[in-house]
Amino acid sequence: MRLWDTIKPPFRDSGEDAPVASRHTFDYRRIWKLAVLLTGGVALLPLIVITVVNYTAMQQAIESEFQLRTARIVSNTRRAISFFLTERKSALDFIVHDNNLESLKDPERLAGVLSDLGRSFGGGFVDLGVIDASGYQVNYVGPYRLEGKDYSGQRWFEQVAEYGVHVSDVFLGYRQVPHMVIAVRGDTEAGSFYVLRAALSIRPFESLLSNLELSGKGDAFLINREGILQTPSRHYGDVLGELPLPVPEYTPQTQLMEESNAAGEELFIGYRYIEEGPFILMVIKKKKELMKPWARIRLELIGFLLVSASVIMAVILGMSTYMVRRIQIADQKRVATLHQVEYANKMASIGRLAASVAHEINNPLAVINEKAGLIQDLFRLKKEYAQDERLLGLVDSVLASVERAGVITKRLLNFARNLEADVEEVRIEEVIEQVLGFIGKEAELRDIEVRLEVPEELPPFECDRGKLQQIFLNIINNAFAAVDEGGRLDIRVEGKKNDFVVVTFEDDGCGIPEEDLSRIFEPFYSTKTGQGGTGLGLSITYGLVQEIGGRIRVKSRVGRGTRFKVFIPARSVGKEERV
Amino acid sequence: MRVLLVDDEAELVEALAERLSLRGIDADWAVTCKDALGKLDTKKYDVAVLDVKMPKLSGIVLKKEMEKKAPGMGFIFLTGHGSEADFRAGTAEAGADYYLVKPVGIDELLKKMKEVVGE
Numbered sequence: 032m033r034l035w036d037t038i039k040p041p042f043r044d045s046g047e048d049a050p051v052a053s054r055h056t057f058d059y060r061r062i063w064k065l066a067v068l069l070t071g072g073v074a075l076l077p078l079i080v081i082t083v084v085n086y087t088a089m090q091q092a093i094e095s096e097f098q099l100r101t102a103r104i105v106s107n108t109r110r111a112i113s114f115f116l117t118e119r120k121s122a123l124d125f126i127v128h129d130n131n132l133e134s135l136k137d138p139e140r141l142a143g144v145l146s147d148l149g150r151s152f153g154g155g156f157v158d159l160g161v162i163d164a165s166g167y168q169v170n171y172v173g174p175y176r177l178e179g180k181d182y183s184g185q186r187w188f189e190q191v192a193e194y195g196v197h198v199s200d201v202f203l204g205y206r207q208v209p210h211m212v213i214a215v216r217g218d219t220e221a222g223s224f225y226v227l228r229a230a231l232s233i234r235p236f237e238s239l240l241s242n243l244e245l246s247g248k249g250d251a252f253l254i255n256r257e258g259i260l261q262t263p264s265r266h267y268g269d270v271l272g273e274l275p276l277p278v279p280e281y282t283p284q285t286q287l288m289e290e291s292n293a294a295g296e297e298l299f300i301g302y303r304y305i306e307e308g309p310f311i312l313m314v315i316k317k318k319k320e321l322m323k324p325w326a327r328i329r330l331e332l333i334g335f336l337l338v339s340a341s342v343i344m345a346v347i348l349g350m351s352t353y354m355v356r357r358i359q360i361a362d363q364k365r366v367a368t369l370h371q372v373e374y375a376n377k378m379a380s381i382g383r384l385a386a387s388v389a390h391e392i393n394n395p396l397a398v399i400n401e402k403a404g405l406i407q408d409l410f411r412l413k414k415e416y417a418q419d420e421r422l423l424g425l426v427d428s429v430l431a432s433v434e435r436a437g438v439i440t441k442r443l444l445n446f447a448r449n450l451e452a453d454v455e456e457v458r459i460e461e462v463i464e465q466v467l468g469f470i471g472k473e474a475e476l477r478d479i480e481v482r483l484e485v486p487e488e489l490p491p492f493e494c495d496r497g498k499l500q501q502i503f504l505n506i507i508n509n510a511f512a513a514v515d516e517g518g519r520l521d522i523r524v525e526g527k528k529n530d531f532v533v534v535t536f537e538d539d540g541c542g543i544p545e546e547d548l549s550r551i552f553e554p555f556y557s558t559k560t561g562q563g564g565t566g567l568g569l570s571i572t573y574g575l576v577q578e579i580g581g582r583i584r585v586k587s588r589v590g591r592g593t594r595f596k597v598f599i600p601a602r603s604v605g606k607e608e609r610v
Numbered sequence: 611m612r613v614l615l616v617d618d619e620a621e622l623v624e625a626l627a628e629r630l631s632l633r634g635i636d637a638d639w640a641v642t643c644k645d646a647l648g649k650l651d652t653k654k655y656d657v658a659v660l661d662v663k664m665p666k667l668s669g670i671v672l673k674k675e676m677e678k679k680a681p682g683m684g685f686i687f688l689t690g691h692g693s694e695a696d697f698r699a700g701t702a703e704a705g706a707d708y709y710l711v712k713p714v715g716i717d718e719l720l721k722k723m724k725e726v727v728g729e
Binding site: 393396397399400402444 | 621625628632688690
């Protein structure tokens with residue numbers, strides 16, 4: 032909240048509870064709000080929309096890029112595996128057609144075939160066995176002792192007999208080593224058949240799959256259709272272990288899907304059923320790892336949005352505040368000027384009224400004066416009245432009253448005349464005395480002691496008498512309003528200091544609270560709101576002091592009183608001519 | 611000393627003239643300009659005391675007319691309007707000898723008149 036207090040616009044408080052001025056002026060708060068909302072909306076909305084569109088488009092582009100890459104890897108690898116299997120099936124097929132059972136029963140011949148296979152196909156073939164129609168292995172070459180094994184009744188054997196070819200899952204078998212088997216049927220001339228059975232190491236698959244370059248902590252392996260791992264995997268178990276994920280549904284093409292593992296991590300899976308054997312090729316990547324570059328781009332995007340939005344908002348707030356403040360200042364100046372003109376008109380009217388009243392009263396007063404004077408003259412001449420002290424006393428008192436009234440009307444005339452005065456030679460004590468003569472009655476009635484101290488030999492100087500008079504009138508009026516009955520007002524005139532005459536008005540009134548002190552010269556700042564104060568008196572005084580080229584200072588303590596110091600530029604009379 | 615008092619306020623000039631007479635001064639009075647100029651035909655005056663603001667004709671114009679008829683007269687202006695300084699500025703071109711603001715004490719007026727005549 033304290034931060035807000037320091038940055039909030041100064042017109043923020045101008046609402047219904049604001050001082051008098053706002054009734055004549057605009058609702059700055061509303062203008063400011065409107066400016067901020069409109070420019071903010073117009074500037075930020077497109078930015079946000081573009082960023083969001085960009086965000087989704089980019090996310091989709093990156094995702095589909097990964098999908099495409101995964102799909103390509105899956106189908107390429109599938110082709111390699113299919114080719115591997117087809118090649119070996121064809122090789123075995125070629126052997127059973129090129130040889131007959133008799134020749135293959137010869138262990139040397141069979142060993143020659145195995146070594147030829149190894150040479151031509153680059154490994155993979157571990158051993159070769161020939162099994163007769165009864166399921167008895169009649170010949171075997173390879174590292175294990177499997178001669179004479181009986182395979183009759185085993186499913187694979189029956190399948191080969193029926194369909195001519197069989198590709199097995201990976202299994203341990205008699206030799207306790209993971210391997211797979213490809214078996215093909217050969218027909219004898221007698222109308223019977225035999226089977227050529229080759230065991231293949233899974234190493235070629237392993238090397239093929241492990242050599243794949245997979246991003247995103249990827250994994251590539253084979254499973255059979257029951258979900259048993261056919262090659263070792265990095266993250267999902269060793270060969271012949273069960274895959275901890277559901278077996279994907281059969282489709283004839285490369286397929287992509289999303290799944291999550293036991294740890295809740297999102298996985299990105301590409302798979303393909305391999306038609307040449309009971310295998311499914313699986314390529315699994317962790318989405319989180321895949322999307323790592325995206326996370327960076329995303330951060331940059333959001334960062335860009337936030338930074339630019341903040342900069343835009345800061346500029347908009349700053350600009351709006353500045354502009355509205357300008358409007359407010361101009362507006363206040365306008366209203367203040369209006370009031371000043373009103374004030375000047377009022378003063379002029381008062382002046383005219385005072386002058387005409389004084390004039391109208393002066394004429395009958397002059398008649399009374401002469402008539403009473405004549406009575407006095409006649410009394411003095413005639414013996415019977417000349418000794419009548421009472422009659423003469425009465426006439427004297429009439430004449431004295433006429434003189435008093437004459438002093439008042441002369442004061443009024445002087446005051447009125449000076450209101451419209453221009454720059455002329457003034458004696459400062461004379462101006463102050465005139466003002467006191469005009470409003471001094473109030474001080475008298477309220478028992479306020481007014482003391483005027485003027486240094487001797489203060490030379491007259493050139494100044495705008497009318498403005499000076501109004502300045503003093505305002506300050507003295509304020510002082511009278513501040514002091515209680517029996518209070519005191521000291522007016523001290525100090526001689527020239529750097530071409531300035533300083534007039535100090537010091538009262539022992541209620542004082543001005545410190546928080547108000549810095550604002551009392553602002554237009555419309557009034558603590559007398561609702562008591563007829565316009566909040567303009569001191570601002571007009573300030574304006575008048577500036578107009579005559581002077582300065583005004585105020586010091587105050589609550590409960591102790593207030594001191595106004597007016598610095599009046601005192602140009603010596605005739606100085607201009609000399610220069 | 612012969613004095614002519616001119617003011618549209620008859621009550622005022624009448625009383626003033628009588629008071630001056632009581633002090634041994636030959637004082638006549640007039641309430642209109644025509645009247646005042648007519649008086650000049652029959653008598654020679656040393657000083658004229660004129661009100662500045664009178665209906666139809668101002669004291670300043672009247673002074674010029676009177677000067678034409680009777681050169682060498684002294685003039686004192688009286689006014690109920692404006693301060694003495696103001697009055698002086700407004701009537702400077704008329705070149706009167708004194709400017710007094712109403713109400714004026716008889717002794718002061720007498721003093722000024724004597725000064726104008728040079729007694």
